[in-house]
Amino acid sequence: MVPRAEFTSYYGRPVIHAPSWAARDIAGYFFLGGLAGAGSVFAAGAQLGGRPRTATAMKVSSLAAVSLSAAALVHDLGRPGRFVNMLRVFKPTSPMSMGSWLLSGYGPAAGAAAVSAVTGRLPRTGAAATTAAALLGPAIAAYTAVLAADTAVPAWHGAHRELPYLFTASATAAASGMALIVAPTRENTPARLAAVLATAGESVATEAAERRLGMVAETWREGRAGTLLRSARALTLAGAATAALAGGRSRPAAVLGGLALLGGSVCTRFGVFAAGIASAQDPQYTVVPQREGE
Numbered sequence: 001m002v003p004r005a006e007f008t009s010y011y012g013r014p015v016i017h018a019p020s021w022a023a024r025d026i027a028g029y030f031f032l033g034g035l036a037g038a039g040s041v042f043a044a045g046a047q048l049g050g051r052p053r054t055a056t057a058m059k060v061s062s063l064a065a066v067s068l069s070a071a072a073l074v075h076d077l078g079r080p081g082r083f084v085n086m087l088r089v090f091k092p093t094s095p096m097s098m099g100s101w102l103l104s105g106y107g108p109a110a111g112a113a114a115v116s117a118v119t120g121r122l123p124r125t126g127a128a129a130t131t132a133a134a135l136l137g138p139a140i141a142a143y144t145a146v147l148a149a150d151t152a153v154p155a156w157h158g159a160h161r162e163l164p165y166l167f168t169a170s171a172t173a174a175a176s177g178m179a180l181i182v183a184p185t186r187e188n189t190p191a192r193l194a195a196v197l198a199t200a201g202e203s204v205a206t207e208a209a210e211r212r213l214g215m216v217a218e219t220w221r222e223g224r225a226g227t228l229l230r231s232a233r234a235l236t237l238a239g240a241a242t243a244a245l246a247g248g249r250s251r252p253a254a255v256l257g258g259l260a261l262l263g264g265s266v267c268t269r270f271g272v273f274a275a276g277i278a279s280a281q282d283p284q285y286t287v288v289p290q291r292e293g294e
Contacts, residue, residue, distance in 0.1 A: 019153065019277070025076035027273040030144045031266050032069035033103075034171030035178065036062045037140030040110060042175050044134035045190060046183075047127075054191075055130075056117040057182035058175070062133065063114040066107050066140075073103075099143045106140050109133040141171035148276065154286055155219045155279035156272070162209035163272075169201035170268045173236055177261025180243055180254045188254055192243045195261055199240040202268070203233070216285045219275040228271030236264030 019026075043058035089097055109132040116126025145167035149160035156163065172194055179191035206229070210217040219225055239260030246253035279285040 017280070019151065019280070021273075022076050023270065023273055023277070025072045027270040029069050029072040029076070030148075030167070030273070031174065031269040032065045032072065033144055034141045034167060034265065034269070035174040035262075036065035036069060036110065037106070037137035037142075038168075038171040038175035039065060039178060040106075040113070040130075040133035040137035040140075042179050042191070042194070043113065044130050046179075046187070047130060049190065051183070051187040051190075054179060054183040054187045058179060059110070059114040059117045059130065059133075061178050061182065062110045062137075066103070066110050070103060070107065096147060099147055102136060102139055102143060106133060106136040109136065138168065142168045148272075151276075152286075153276040153280045154216045155213065155225075155275040158213045158216050159209035162205050162212060166202060166205035166209060166268070166272070169198050169205055170232075170265045172198035173202060173239070173261045174265035176243070177239060177258040177265070180247055180258030180261070183254075185248065185251050185254055188243075188247060191258075192247050192254075195240040195243045195257070198261075199236050202236060206233075216279055219279040219282075219285065220271070223274070223278055225271045225275035225278055228267045228274060232264045232267035232271055234264075235260045235267060239264060 039058045039062035043055050043062060046052075046055035046058060090101060092098060109129045112129035113126055113133050116122050116129065142164040145163040146160075148156040149163050151157060159166075176191045176195040176198060180188055180195070183191060206220075210220055213220070220229055239257045239262075242253055242257035242260065247257050248254075
């Protein structure tokens with residue numbers, strides 16, 4: 001048998017440059033943005049469904065998450081002025097430009113919704129802000145996947161069709177986990193149902209992404225990324241099962257299931273991030289797919 005070829009590049013350098021993003025900042029930004037966006041949808045649904053304590057708690061959670069998400073982004077950029085400069089341009093074909101504008105619209109809406117809910121003041125303004133945040137929430141949860149897939153990184157770009165679904169499902173799992181933690185047991189039925197659906201959706205999206213990636217899917221299964229993504233699957237499945245089977249009767253079970261779901265979502269974002277860096281650093285994941293596509 002012919003041994004497997006080892007692909008190299010000039011001077012031993014990768015074919016493409018790995019993103020200079022810091023894992024802690026950007027993977028955390030991915031997770032927190034998803035939690036915030038999906039949480040706003042949960043908050044609006046809880047308000048419409050007559051679950052006021054859940055609605056208020058999720059509005060506060062979304063505000064905290066988007067604030068931390070913006071802080072992580074600014075920290076990676078180096079100084080706040082760089083984020084402001086991105087608002088000087090409105091470019092629909094640029095995920096970075098559209099993401100900046102989405103955050104600028106979503107953040108104030110999430111803040112107004114949370115402040116109104118906590119203080120009880122300006123209820124009409126609060127209701128309008130809740131609706132606006134819920135409408136922008138899905139885009140906030142998914143656009144980071146588009147941002148990653150728009151790069152030349154093989155493990156991200158190769159899964160550009162599936163990655164938004166994976167990030168949205170992961171965000172839904174995180175938001176359902178947060179709702180299970182902060183909501184009274186009598187109000188957590190929607191969160192438990194969402195946890196089960198999100199777990200199924202995340203599993204399907206992950207498998208579809210790995211099939212499409214072909215050999216590049218090795219970066220999703222091996223090394224640090226593989227460990228994180230296997231942990232994500234285990235935590236998400238355990239969290240959904242705990243929530244579904246015992247979360248409606250037991251407050252400790254609901255909290256435990258919620259923590260597992262949040263942990264699974266964190267592992268998903270950091271795992272996908274790690275897979276992308278690994279695929280950019282190894283020339284074969286750039287060279288082989290290109291040759292096979294010729």
